Amino acid sequence: MRNRGTLSLHIPEPHNRPGDAPDFSNILIPPAGALERPPIDANARALSPYAYTLIRVLDAEGRAVGAWNPHLEPQALIKGLHDMMLTRAFDERMYRVQRQGKISFYVKSTGEEAVSVAAAHAVEASDMCFPAYRQQGFLIARGYPLIDMMCQCFSNVRDPIKGRQLPVMYSASSHNFFTVSGNLGTQFPQAVGWAMASAYKNDDRIAVSFIGDGTTAEGDFHHALNFAAVYRAPVVLNVVNNQWAISSFNGIACGEEATFAARAIGYGLPGLRVDGNDFLAVYAAEQWAAERARANLGATLIEHYTYRAEAHSTSDDPSRYRPTDEWQAWPLGDPVARLKQHLIHIGAWSEAEHQALSDEIATLTRETQREAETIGTLATGSRPAKATMFEDVYEEIPWHLQAQMKEAGV
Amino acid sequence: MTAMNMIQALNSALDVMLAKDPNVLVFGQDVGYFGGVFRATEGLQKKHGMTRCFDAPIAESGLVAVGIGMSVYGLRPVVEIQFADYIYPAYDQIVSEAARIRYRSGGDFHVPLTIRTPYGGGIYGGQTHSQSPEALFTHVTGLKTVVPSNPRDAKGLLISAIEDNDPVIFLEPKRLYSGPFDGYHDRPVQPWSKHGLSEVPDGYYSVPLGEAAVVREGSAVTVLCYGTMVHVALAAAEATGIDAEIIDLRTLIPLDIKAIVRSVQKTGRCVVAHEATQTSGYGAELSALVQEHCFYHLEAPVQRVTGWDTPYPHAFEWDYFPGPDRVAEGMRRALAS
Ligand SMILES: Cc1ncc(C[n+]2csc(CCOP(=O)(O)OP(=O)(O)O)c2C)c(N)n1
Ligand SMILES: [Mg+2]
Numbered sequence: 001m002r003n004r005g006t007l008s009l010h011i012p013e014p015h016n017r018p019g020d021a022p023d024f025s026n027i028l029i030p031p032a033g034a035l036e037r038p039p040i041d042a043n044a045r046a047l048s049p050y051a052y053t054l055i056r057v058l059d060a061e062g063r064a065v066g067a068w069n070p071h072l073e074p075q076a077l078i079k080g081l082h083d084m085m086l087t088r089a090f091d092e093r094m095y096r097v098q099r100q101g102k103i104s105f106y107v108k109s110t111g112e113e114a115v116s117v118a119a120a121h122a123v124e125a126s127d128m129c130f131p132a133y134r135q136q137g138f139l140i141a142r143g144y145p146l147i148d149m150m151c152q153c154f155s156n157v158r159d160p161i162k163g164r165q166l167p168v169m170y171s172a173s174s175h176n177f178f179t180v181s182g183n184l185g186t187q188f189p190q191a192v193g194w195a196m197a198s199a200y201k202n203d204d205r206i207a208v209s210f211i212g213d214g215t216t217a218e219g220d221f222h223h224a225l226n227f228a229a230v231y232r233a234p235v236v237l238n239v240v241n242n243q244w245a246i247s248s249f250n251g252i253a254c255g256e257e258a259t260f261a262a263r264a265i266g267y268g269l270p271g272l273r274v275d276g277n278d279f280l281a282v283y284a285a286e287q288w289a290a291e292r293a294r295a296n297l298g299a300t301l302i303e304h305y306t307y308r309a310e311a312h313s314t315s316d317d318p319s320r321y322r323p324t325d326e327w328q329a330w331p332l333g334d335p336v337a338r339l340k341q342h343l344i345h346i347g348a349w350s351e352a353e354h355q356a357l358s359d360e361i362a363t364l365t366r367e368t369q370r371e372a373e374t375i376g377t378l379a380t381g382s383r384p385a386k387a388t389m390f391e392d393v394y395e396e397i398p399w400h401l402q403a404q405m406k407e408a409g410v
Numbered sequence: 411m412t413a414m415n416m417i418q419a420l421n422s423a424l425d426v427m428l429a430k431d432p433n434v435l436v437f438g439q440d441v442g443y444f445g446g447v448f449r450a451t452e453g454l455q456k457k458h459g460m461t462r463c464f465d466a467p468i469a470e471s472g473l474v475a476v477g478i479g480m481s482v483y484g485l486r487p488v489v490e491i492q493f494a495d496y497i498y499p500a501y502d503q504i505v506s507e508a509a510r511i512r513y514r515s516g517g518d519f520h521v522p523l524t525i526r527t528p529y530g531g532g533i534y535g536g537q538t539h540s541q542s543p544e545a546l547f548t549h550v551t552g553l554k555t556v557v558p559s560n561p562r563d564a565k566g567l568l569i570s571a572i573e574d575n576d577p578v579i580f581l582e583p584k585r586l587y588s589g590p591f592d593g594y595h596d597r598p599v600q601p602w603s604k605h606g607l608s609e610v611p612d613g614y615y616s617v618p619l620g621e622a623a624v625v626r627e628g629s630a631v632t633v634l635c636y637g638t639m640v641h642v643a644l645a646a647a648e649a650t651g652i653d654a655e656i657i658d659l660r661t662l663i664p665l666d667i668k669a670i671v672r673s674v675q676k677t678g679r680c681v682v683a684h685e686a687t688q689t690s691g692y693g694a695e696l697s698a699l700v701q702e703h704c705f706y707h708l709e710a711p712v713q714r715v716t717g718w719d720t721p722y723p724h725a726f727e728w729d730y731f732p733g734p735d736r737v738a739e740g741m742r743r744a745l746a747s
Pocket of ligand 1 (some may be wrong): 027134182183184211213214215216238242244245246312315439468470492496501
């Protein structure tokens with residue numbers, strides 16, 4: 001018998017809205033250390049269970065457990081903690097600077113620092129990164145000068161991109177960090193193309209890219225997976241699932257039945273799902289995927305399960321669409337606190353050392369801000385020369401732009 | 411009548427149409443529970459129900475394509491693209507599909523789809539929150555392109571767009587959402603409530619597509635403009651004392667050629683002003699039309715005042731934006747010979 005009942009349109013809704021108590025009881029969290037670490041040449045089809053679970057290394061007591069433990073030296077862990085703390089402090093400072101009207105806009109990465117920082121640590125400095133706009137942690141972990149980041153945000157005379165873009169839209173070829181686009185998702189297939197070029201040239205460098213959960217809905221996400229699968233491109237494709245895309249929960253991006261990592265399965269790629277607030281788990285998954293890519297075995301999609309602790313940007317007010325205290329209830333905790341706990345647990349760190357590092361970072365960011373502001377802010381009007389706005393449209397300035405420069409009086 | 415800013419007027423248009431016609435649906439990124447990043451759909455989901463106003467994935471091509479499919483079923487979808495700068499992934503669906511379905515099917519199918527999108531600069535939004543891509547749509551035959559410049563027109567034109575049986579690109583000058591910004595960025599902007607055209611009828615009414623409005627009568631020079639530039643041109647006339655006739659085109663396609671010809675035949679001089687880049691911009695079309703229709707009445711070459719042919723540079727907001735000084739300069743050039 002055919003079903004002749006009437007149809008109805010389904011519109012997904014998140015579990016909690018403002019006024020509700022945060023409730024993450026629907027989230028399945030396997031214990032840390034529960035999963036095998038498959039060989040890097042494992043068959044993609046055999047890996048499909050990894051798209052529906054969570055790779056976790058740090059347990060509730062701060063122990064690193066199980067096969068995915070990357071066994072990093074304490075010094076490497078301390079560097080990871082440093083970079084995450086610096087990223088958070090930098091974000092705090094630039095947020096305040098925006099509130100003071102000295103820059104036009106800012107985007108924090110609070111709560112998801114482990115994703116960018118651990119990924120940067122797990123790949124080589126020569127590998128090419130195609131970031132989204134929330135990967136400041138990656139650039140910081142690569143040692144890009146903080147002063148240059150601030151000057152970019154201030155759009156001042158020392159802004160490396162000449163005042164052309166909104167704050168956070170960094171570009172740093174010197175650090176193998178591609179120019180950030182405001183148009184979502186475009187970087188993902190570009191990373192695949194870079195990786196294909198590297199393979200074509202018999203190079204040994206790989207590409208790494210990041211995309212938000214919301215942005216996986218764009219066609220470009222799917223183009224990236226398909227090209228990566230077809231050409232076995234040496235690329236690590238990261239989805240930062242921070243649960244939200246401005247006001248839209250992630251069920252709007254991919255429905256409520258699948259995971260983002262599972263998107264890989266249909267393309268014949270490995271899809272790993274990782275506790276994104278666990279520095280060691282992110283590092284381990286990224287390292288696995290990087291090794292696989294370098295062994296000519298192609299791309300991996302990694303979903304980092306995390307939570308956007310702050311507003312989408314300085315233009316946003318999340319209390320309008322989600323419970324304000326959701327982050328406090330986030331079951332995977334805070335990546336900084338968890339790595340700190342681990343370091344203390346292994347005897348490589350103390351509260352006193354943590355406080356000292358925290359103070360050192362506060363001084364560094366404060367002094368860098370002072371230096372950057374001395375050069376100029378958007379409000380003080382210290383900008384690159386007006387004539388520069390006509391440069392870089394083309395390699396050479398054509399006659400009609402020269403005429404316009406004249407009209408503009410430059 | 412209620413005093414409304416442009417956002418409230420747009421919201422009212424959607425509210426009226428959702429109530430009037432069960433075939434109207436409103437969707438786009440963040441438009442549902444949240445009510446849109448510019449608040450244009452605030453309260454609509456709560457009032458009209460989940461299935462009438464809802465969030466959509468970040469996939470502009472998908473948004474427009476789904477809107478086309480719904481149109482083919484017989485609905486009148488209103489899709490929001492969060493910023494015009496993000497409409498490009500949808501370009502194929504707009505150009506090859508929405509605009510051509512009536513023609514390629516010999517009139518068998520048509521697409522009564524409205525695509526709303528904020529456009530234009532003046533908000534320190536950098537190159538991906540400031541663009542004016544109207545010419546990419548006016549160049550595509552089969553599309554209508556509408557640009558309101560005040561709350562009353564915004565509501566009436568949006569209602570006409572929704573009721574129109576062809577696809578309409580509805581470009582909202584975001585710098586005008588809260589007040590009639592006239593390009594003097596260093597002065598406070600009046601709220602809409604101080605402006606006559608913020609008096610908006612509460613219920614249903616429409617402003618027909620294809621009719622321009624003379625917003626200032628004058629005899630010295632005609633200024634053709636739309637969106638934010640209407641207020642900039644008014645400010646330029648005010649500042650210079652030049653007796654300009656300022657025409658708010660309101661609809662770019664179909665264009666009110668009669669209003670243009672009538673005015674230019676009277677003044678003999680013409681300035682075309684838009685925020686968009688100059689080369690192959692809509693001003694080129696206007697300039698050509700004026701030349702074709704009014705050649706023997708013209709006393710001077712048609713002048714264009716536009717954004718420079720560069721991407722919109724973040725730090726150079728006011729060097730880029732064609733403010734009243736540049737419009738005044740254009741008027742002087744048109745008056746010089
Ligand atoms: C093509 C395109 N469409 C829409 C936007 C507007 N927009 C900017 S950020 C954003 C949400 C992105 O969410 P997600 O991908 O989850 O990244 P997150 O902000 O959470 O890091 C939207 C809709 C855009 N920048 N580009
Ligand atoms: Mg997100």
